[in-house]
Amino acid sequence: MSHTEELTGTGERTGVAELAGSGERLRGRIHAELTRARRRSQLLTDAVDEHDLVRQHSPIMSPLVWDLAHVGNQEELWLVRDVGGRDPVRSDIDDLYDAFKHPRRDRPALPLLGPVEARSYVATVRDKVLDLLDGVRFGDRRLLADGFAFGMIAQHEQQHDETMLATHQLRVGPPVLTAPPPPRATVPVAGEVLIPAGAFVMGTSTDPWALDNERPGHRVELPAYLIDAAPVTNAAYLAFVADGGYADPRWWSEAGWRHRCEADLVAPMHWRRDGADWGYLRFGRFSPLIPDEPVVHVGYHEAEAYAAWAGKRLPTEAEWEKAARWDPDTGRSRRYPWGDGEPTPEHANLGQRHLTPASVGAYPAGASPLGVHQLIGDVWEWTxxxxxxxxxxxAFPYREYSEVFFGPRYQVLRGGSFGTDPVACRGTFRNWDLPIRRQIFSGFRCARDAGPERAYPGDLGRTR
Structure with a gap:
C-alpha cells in the first residue's frame, strides 16, 4: 500500500452541516479528523530516517521533526491546557516550538526534541486530548462551540502536514513517497467563463470550523469579468518560457523583475532541462512535463508576468471566490463550487491522495454552476x-493566526492543492504567502475585465 493510499480509506466523511448535531456525532467527527491528521503526520515522518528528520532541507523550511513536535505543542496549549484545564505535559519546550520566536532558518540550532522524544510527546498529548474529548461540554465557551477548538487543531496539523509534504519535495535523496497517478481528463476544458455583474456573499458567518480570516460573511458587488475555465497548464506556461518571458521586463512588475534577476529565475521551481525539452523533478523522481497539468511551484511574480504576457491579469480574491461559490440560479454562495457537500475523490484532487496536480478536465463533477473547473484542489491559486x-x-482565538500577517507584504492564494486536506479547504478558505515563495504547491488562473458587450448573462460562454 502506498503512503498516500493509507491516508484516505473509503469511509464516508461526516458533513460539516452535521457538526451542530448531537454531541456524540460531533465527538465522532472530531476523533476521526484528529486521527486522520495524525496518521498523515506519522506517514510523512516515518517515511524517512532519523537523519532526514532532524536535518534542514531548505533554509525556508523547518526540519521535519520540528513540525512534528510543533503540532503536538499547539495541541497541548489549546486542548490539554486551555480546553481541558489539565497540567502541562512539557511547558519547558513552549519557547522552542513558538513559530514567532524562532525563524525557520534558525530552528536546526535549537535544542529540539529528537525523533523518539517527539513521537512520544505527541502521543502523550493525543492520549490526554482523547480522554478529555469524552467529557467536554461543547456549549460552555465560544472556543468550544461546535467543537471549534478541536477543528482548529485538526486543521493546524493538516496545514503542517502540507508544509512537511513541501519539505519532502525539497528533500534530496532516494524517493520515499509513493501514490497512484491522478485521473486523466474526461472532458475538454478551455477558454474563459463570463461571471455576470452583481453582488454575492463573500466569506462566512456560519461555517462552524471557519477560521477568523474567513469571517464575517459580507456582500461584495463586482462588475462582470471573465475568468479562465481552468488553471494555467504546463503547456501554456511553457509557451511563455519559450517566448522569452523570463528575459523580457515588459511583463514583470518592478518588484517582480528585480526578484527574477536576483534569484536568476528561468522557469518554475523543479523544472529541469532534459535536452531540448523540460522535465519535472517530483519527490525525487524525474519525469517529462505533462502538458495538460496545471503548472505548479510558481511564485506570485511569475504568475503576474505570465498574465501580462497573455494580455490578462490575475483575479482578485473576490473574483476568485465568486467564481467558486456563487450560484446564478439561487443567488446564494455555496460552500464549494459543486454545492455544500463534502469533497469526494470525484470532486477534487485533495488530501495527498496523489502527488501531482491532475490534468485539466479530470474533475467535471467539481465544476461550478457556470462551468469553472478545478477551483478546489490541484494547485493553490495566486490572486x-x-x-x-x-x-x-x-481576531479569534489569537491574533497570531491571521491578523499579524495583514498588509501589503503577503498575497492571498485560494483553492487548496493536491497536498491540502479537505478539513482545511473550502470555498472561503484563505491562504497567504510572500510573493517570492515557490516551494508551496502554487499555480494560478487568469482573469480580465468584461467589456460592455460581454457583461450580460445572455452572453455566457460556459465551458463544461
Whole structure:
C-alpha cells in the first residue's frame, strides 16, 4: 500500500452541516479528523530516517521533526491546557516550538526534541486530548462551540502536514513517497467563463470550523469579468518560457523583475532541462512535463508576468471566490463550487491522495454552476489581492493566526492543492504567502475585465 493510499480509506466523511448535531456525532467527527491528521503526520515522518528528520532541507523550511513536535505543542496549549484545564505535559519546550520566536532558518540550532522524544510527546498529548474529548461540554465557551477548538487543531496539523509534504519535495535523496497517478481528463476544458455583474456573499458567518480570516460573511458587488475555465497548464506556461518571458521586463512588475534577476529565475521551481525539452523533478523522481497539468511551484511574480504576457491579469480574491461559490440560479454562495457537500475523490484532487496536480478536465463533477473547473484542489491559486481582514474582522482565538500577517507584504492564494486536506479547504478558505515563495504547491488562473458587450448573462460562454 502506498503512503498516500493509507491516508484516505473509503469511509464516508461526516458533513460539516452535521457538526451542530448531537454531541456524540460531533465527538465522532472530531476523533476521526484528529486521527486522520495524525496518521498523515506519522506517514510523512516515518517515511524517512532519523537523519532526514532532524536535518534542514531548505533554509525556508523547518526540519521535519520540528513540525512534528510543533503540532503536538499547539495541541497541548489549546486542548490539554486551555480546553481541558489539565497540567502541562512539557511547558519547558513552549519557547522552542513558538513559530514567532524562532525563524525557520534558525530552528536546526535549537535544542529540539529528537525523533523518539517527539513521537512520544505527541502521543502523550493525543492520549490526554482523547480522554478529555469524552467529557467536554461543547456549549460552555465560544472556543468550544461546535467543537471549534478541536477543528482548529485538526486543521493546524493538516496545514503542517502540507508544509512537511513541501519539505519532502525539497528533500534530496532516494524517493520515499509513493501514490497512484491522478485521473486523466474526461472532458475538454478551455477558454474563459463570463461571471455576470452583481453582488454575492463573500466569506462566512456560519461555517462552524471557519477560521477568523474567513469571517464575517459580507456582500461584495463586482462588475462582470471573465475568468479562465481552468488553471494555467504546463503547456501554456511553457509557451511563455519559450517566448522569452523570463528575459523580457515588459511583463514583470518592478518588484517582480528585480526578484527574477536576483534569484536568476528561468522557469518554475523543479523544472529541469532534459535536452531540448523540460522535465519535472517530483519527490525525487524525474519525469517529462505533462502538458495538460496545471503548472505548479510558481511564485506570485511569475504568475503576474505570465498574465501580462497573455494580455490578462490575475483575479482578485473576490473574483476568485465568486467564481467558486456563487450560484446564478439561487443567488446564494455555496460552500464549494459543486454545492455544500463534502469533497469526494470525484470532486477534487485533495488530501495527498496523489502527488501531482491532475490534468485539466479530470474533475467535471467539481465544476461550478457556470462551468469553472478545478477551483478546489490541484494547485493553490495566486490572486492579485493582498491579505487583509474583511469588514468587521475580529481576531479569534489569537491574533497570531491571521491578523499579524495583514498588509501589503503577503498575497492571498485560494483553492487548496493536491497536498491540502479537505478539513482545511473550502470555498472561503484563505491562504497567504510572500510573493517570492515557490516551494508551496502554487499555480494560478487568469482573469480580465468584461467589456460592455460581454457583461450580460445572455452572453455566457460556459465551458463544461
Amino acid at each position: 492579485s489581492s493582498p491579505f487583509q481582514g474583511y469588514p468587521g474582522f475580529a
